Amino acid sequence: MLSRLLRTAAIDARGQRLGRLVDVIVRLPAAGYPPVTGLVAELGRRRVFIPAAVVRTWQPDRVELASARVDLRAFQRREGEVLLHADVLGHRLLDTTTARLVHAHDIELTAGPSGEWVLSGVDVHRLRWLHRPGHHPRHPFRDWHAFEPLIGHQASLRARHPLTRLRRLRAAELADLLEAASAPEQLDILTQVHTDPELEADVFEELDEDQQSHLFAGRGDPEVADVIAHMRADDATDAIAGLPQDRRRRVLALLPDELRVTVTNLLHYHAATAGGLMGVDVLALPEDATARQAVQAVRDATTTQPEALANLYTVDPGGRVAGAIGLVSLLRADPAAPLRTIAEPDPVTVTAHADQIEIATLMADYNLSTLPVVDEDCHLIGVITIDDVLDETIPANWRHREPAPHHHNAAA
Template identity: 80%
Template sequence: MNSAATTPFATGPARAPRLMLSRLLKTAAIDARGQRLGHLVDVIVRLPADGGYPPVTGLVAELGRRQVFIPAEVVRAWQPDRVELASARVDLRAFQRREGEVLLRADVLGHRLLDTANARLVHAHDVELTAGPAGGWVLSGVDVHRLRWLHRPGHHPHHPFRDWLAFEPLIGHQPSLRVRHPLARLRRLKPAELADLLEDASAPEQREILTQVHADPELEADVFEELDDDQQSHLLADRSDAEVADVIAHMRADEAADAIAGLPHERRLPVLGLLPDQHRVKVTTLLGYHNATAGGLMGVDALALPGHTTVHEALQAVHQATTTQPEALATVYTLTPDGRLAGAIGLVALLQADPDATLHTTADPDPVHVPAHADQIEIATLMADYNLPTLPVVDNDHHLLGVITIDDVLDETIPANWRRREPAPHHHGAGAAA
């Protein structure tokens, strides 16, 4: 593991003091007179809104049979075997958790974290506290390596703790979740990675991940598009019609149609009725096709222009098509005045063509196409034989109905069990895999 994977404040001769939670738990709480008051049962931190290192705000100590709160500012010294207080007086009122507080033993130790550096869920087997440069202590590191039976608790001879900022905690405490920074470090992950995590997560973990993802409607829709049909239906089932419509309204029309089709029959029309008019028309059109045909696979958004359009004008149209699926823009199509498919030109060929030439003279006048009833085998064979990133779908009169993109075909043709193979290593964040 390289140095980027270790916790902060770890360089130079003046290495900041640090403590491991596993050693702190059950240690004695000593008052200013040296008397043992009780023992430590948990450490409290607050997750900052800026996503930085959580500061320690207090302790939970057990005095007799009562658990009480000890503010961090009254702790005079932190030692591996005891915590020394600056006062002999302790508020004996029973500890009550406040909004935004995270208990390291109850919420983190032994629970799963989202490893954003490697896009997977891991268990926290220990956590590390580091003395901050401005005073106080912060939660700085986490150990996701399971200890072998011959290792003593708190003893980590072969690996360092990893930086806390490489993880997103799934603490399962809704009041604390509400005050956290929206999305936090989840933006490091791609929608497909978040979908894989959701499929591996428990129900409470799913709820927490989705609560954060919900802060970005576009990301939420992208994640739902990447879920398999059963998981998508399961996660939408607990939402109201309005909430389901809100997600589907941000999805591509073809993906939205699949999501609608996965709902119980009695919910389809109410959800459709809540969609924006233009989106509802597209989705309703696609629902008229069997999902295993070209009509069921296609998207209705495509860039189709008159044949007299110049190459320069076509590129301007690509530039302005910000709401069209990017994969569909790999090919520009030309139409006759009555809307029939007349030609196709790839984006690279368009970039290399004379800007003043017209599409009529540069586009392929006989593009490969399929009818709406074509099956998946025919579609995949044509796209493979002709190296097509997109495939137009036409009706009986050759009018352009929509476009199938290569990602739609891959989703349908890759065997389901391939999706469950061991994922490849990820390299888009700091921290080596455990």
Template identity: 55%
Template sequence: MTVSPSSSRPPAHEEQTPVVHLSSLVKRPVADRGGRSLGRLSDVIVRLRGADYPVVTGLVVGVGRRELFVPVEQVATFDGEGLVRLESARLDLRPFERREGEVLLRDDVLGHRLIDVAEARLVRASDVELAYRDGQWLLSCVDTHRPHRLLGLFRDRSTGHACRDWKAFEPLIGHSRSVLLRRPTARIRRLRPAEIADLLEDASREEEREILGEVGQDPELEADVFEELEEDRASRLLDARTDAEIAAVLARMRADDAADTIGDLRQDRRRPVLDLLPPGQRTKVLTLMGFNPDSAGGLMGMDFLALPADTPVSEAVAAVGNACRMQPEALTSVYTIDDDGRLLTFAPLVGLLQTDPGARLAEVSETDPVRVGPDTDLVDVALLMTDYNLITLPVVDDDGILLGVITVDDVLEATLPEDWRRREVAPPPDAHRPEEPGDTTAGSPEREEPSP
């Protein structure tokens, strides 16, 4: 296919949008209009434009031992099966230098991994597709299918591509000068913390740095991601940070997760980090670190909703709605305590929503709630929660003072095999995962038409 990048509209004979694949351009001869060879195409340059498709701004052409910049306006035709023709033989002989926001498709994308946002997994770009729209070339699609080594030698380069929309991916370019342009529209921050943690488990060191750089723009999300990471990985990533930076992350984590994380730090770093925590968080963390990790005290969280027994149900429900910084799992139950903090009653949130809003908590709550001491072992905790169908389980001391609450997700995490994070969860029945590498034909998603 031969298309002029500088024309205002595609040739009239083209029934479909003109497209060119990067694999068909790289290393192709670059010639002037008369066909005289000038060099070979080394790379294609695109400029990032936030949420819009990146636009092609020029080529990197190898001439002898030098790499020169050729603006796209000087390109007469992209011919995927022959030459790349220029309007003239006049070239800027200054060596090519990448500018702010520029991405080199061969160096930065081709063969590199990207984040498939819909599937929350890392995939590799085997090719990219350039589409012609309104007088300019756009980076429109990415092919993540592994090419057949032998078939590729005989296959028509214009067929066999199964591309997906560029906007479905988050590129891991590793170029610091383009980060600021990519950051405002970073799609990775749409993912759940557990999904980002899974990406980090599969990432290389360079990919880790780039993913964490994006996640770190949202401190709350960053803390949630560290809560989901395997202990060894979290410790290694935090160990590369200063004490103040570690404390800033831990201050936003749940106290039980922060306590576990500090316990996994090197011994010489624990006290300096603890000293930098906010006083309230430091007190909670120190309390939790005093318990066996496999006991009720080691499992419990210290954030819970406890109110006076004479509180109206309507106020209790409103208090749940206003507790935005608490773990949602801990808000499935509301407790009542006396003036000394002793546990009196327990009520599930669903029960409160289904009862008279004007009633008092003491009137609609269970007066003898199931509870355990901080030294109760994990097996007994799991048995009690199973026998009584509990989502939360209060932990009290010898005087009945409410110390914390164990949630069912904490018990599940403690009882699953150690390598549970490495297992790939079966997709839901309505999920439509792209074909596995090697299948470049059947079932590929339809290409979304780009708009400049």
């Protein structure tokens, strides 16, 4: 354990005490465990580098060297080097199995089959005050691969590989982490997430309004527009509405033409109404289309929110909503059957000005996963999904309760 190794003696080949160890150096590989490349020893008031290759044996109370000579030049960190005591021990890591930020209270070093020592595990159990340093109670160390290390440590950012382990986390979990992180940790997580624009947009969609506005405030208009351009139209509208008034026009002007027009139209609706909650990507087909054609339409709707495809709708020759078909019912139907023979007629709808209470009541009473929104002439203009309703109706203080841990496949 690193806690036992620190402050122990470095003994040269003649058995003479050179000084005491103050740190262990590793490099972060693209795969596998980080190998120990050297030690930092304190000789009087000078800190010097000892290559791992000259270490003959590792003992609980000392490290014995195979040489009697040590380079006495002052230690200087090289690019890509990570110091376990200075950079990791006591600092926070991102636990990708529980989606939480945790502290590294101790570190486990293990001898590999080729004789080199590697960083293999981390202890995230808090050391109680009654235990002496270096005498941590026995419990399993967690595998190093379960963590994203050095969160918020900008000096080592270039030594790490972006999105290696963050990909195990869902966008909602990354959003929760951002809300719990310090400013340097937020910058670190966002720097890695930024390499995947779709994931970045999903994460910003999951942030609460205040946090989203705070993070956007630190970015230029083109950067904000780039994130919003990858959002669904309803979430993009919410993001634009959350910007300061003088900034909305500038960011809107940078959006792709089609999205800008859609967002501009949605901004006319109050956020707490059906128009403010609805998404505009909805699948509607003529009544005389066949089940086979409808299934193909679902396959082709690759950019539509999956939740919105739980139901599709039929329209009459005048473009008015005529029926609703659940995806399961569609898959069970005869492929040649016209949709009018499968659809449930006269589906429940709301106008764009319906409030949240009406929407939630209708979806609960009729057990709906989606709710179509229509204009005064019963033409379909959007759809509300159950997740949109839950986002707006769950009390704000519930979101800050301690979440149940989410476990992920370590091999993912």
